[in-house]
Amino acid sequence: MGELGCEFEVYRNDELTVDELKGSFSGIDIGRSFGRVFELLIGTQEWNIESLYLVSSPPIEDRTPQDSGISLQTVLELGPIVPLFGVCMGLQCIGEAFGGKVVRSPYGVVHGKSSLVYYNEGGEDGLFAGLSNPFTAGRYHSLVIEKESFPSDVLEITAWTEDGLIMAARHKVYRYLQGVQFHPESIITDEGKTIVHNFIKLIERKEAESKK
Numbered sequence: 397m398g399e400l401g402c403e404f405e406v407y408r409n410d411e412l413t414v415d416e417l418k419g420s421f422s423g424i425d426i427g428r429s430f431g432r433v434f435e436l437l438i439g440t441q442e443w444n445i446e447s448l449y450l451v452s453s454p455p456i457e458d459r460t461p462q463d464s465g466i467s468l469q470t471v472l473e474l475g476p477i478v479p480l481f482g483v484c485m486g487l488q489c490i491g492e493a494f495g496g497k498v499v500r501s502p503y504g505v506v507h508g509k510s511s512l513v514y515y516n517e518g519g520e521d522g523l524f525a526g527l528s529n530p531f532t533a534g535r536y537h538s539l540v541i542e543k544e545s546f547p548s549d550v551l552e553i554t555a556w557t558e559d560g561l562i563m564a565a566r567h568k569v570y571r572y573l574q575g576v577q578f579h580p581e582s583i584i585t586d587e588g589k590t591i592v593h594n595f596i597k598l599i600e601r602k603e604a605e606s607k608k
Contacts (some may be wrong), residue, residue, distance in 0.1 A: 400593055403442025409465030414473055454543065460539065461489040461498055468493045475573045479599045481523075482575025484537055487565060490575045491541035494550045496568075498539050503559060505538040510584050513563045515555035523564065523574055523594050524555065527587045533563070537577060541565070572602050 407417070410540070426434065461468055464485060471493040482490045488498045512530040517523070526530075543563045546553065555564035569575040574595075580588035 399589070400596060402596070409467050409470075412466065413439075413465050414469050417470065418474075459485075461485060462494045464489055471573075475567065476570050479572035479595075479602055480574070481595045484577060484579060485539070487562075487575030487577045488539055488541055490567075490573065491546065491551065491562075491565075495545075495547040496551070497542040497545040499542045501538060501540045501561065503550065503561070506535045508582075508584065509535045511535055511557050511563075511578070513555050513557060515564065515576060517554050520571075521594075522554065522566070522598070523576070523591050525594050525597075527590060530558075531587050532584065533576075533578035533580075533588075534576045534582030536582070540577065572598055574598075 421606055434435070453572055457544060467489040468487070469479065471482075471490055475490075475493075480490075492498050513533045514530045515524045517525075532597070543560065546562065547566075550568060551565045553562055553565050554574075555562075556559075557563055563578055564574070564576045566575075576591070580584060580591040582588060585591070
């Protein structure tokens with residue numbers, strides 16, 4: 397994030413409440429992303445906005461979204477209000493918060509696995525705007541959102557692997573509530589910086605809309 401001109405603060409999601417998190421914001425908008433251990437509060441001077449970016453810790457066996465501190469509650473309480481970007485277990489928290497089931501991947505644990513990720517954002521300029529299709533992503537996880545229980549009435553799948561695992565999803569109404577299963581910051585994700593930059597553009601777009 398620093399390479400993209402963002403300033404940020406780091407919080408542990410098991411050391412504060414959602415109310416305390418809300419109280420930490422001083423800007424007009426809040427953008428955010430979910431994960432298990434770290435929460436990054438990102439502010440950009442250029443756009444005068446703030447964004448919460450929740451990032452998971454390294455994979456730990458038997459850890460689930462229920463073990464992710466305030467992440468599930470944050471998704472439900474802040475998701476309808478502010479941009480939110482979930483990474484790894486962050487995506488799983490989004491899926492579970494809206495009624496999906498998080499299960500063990502049928503293909504086992506992946507730590508530093510390179511995979512081709514395919515996407516379809518319905519013609520919108522979203523997280524994957526300008527990327528190759530498919531693109532290469534770095535995966536570090538043992539859990540996935542189960543496709544059979546995916547809450548398609550609320551969320552939509554925007555990216556997947558060749559073997560059908562869900563790699564990204566977004567809310568159908570709150571379009572700025574999105575998440576990815578892979579790690580954009582991984583050196584294996586060759587276009588990861590573009591994905592994060594696209595998220596910042598989404599926040600900028602929401603900020604512009606709020607001023608109309």
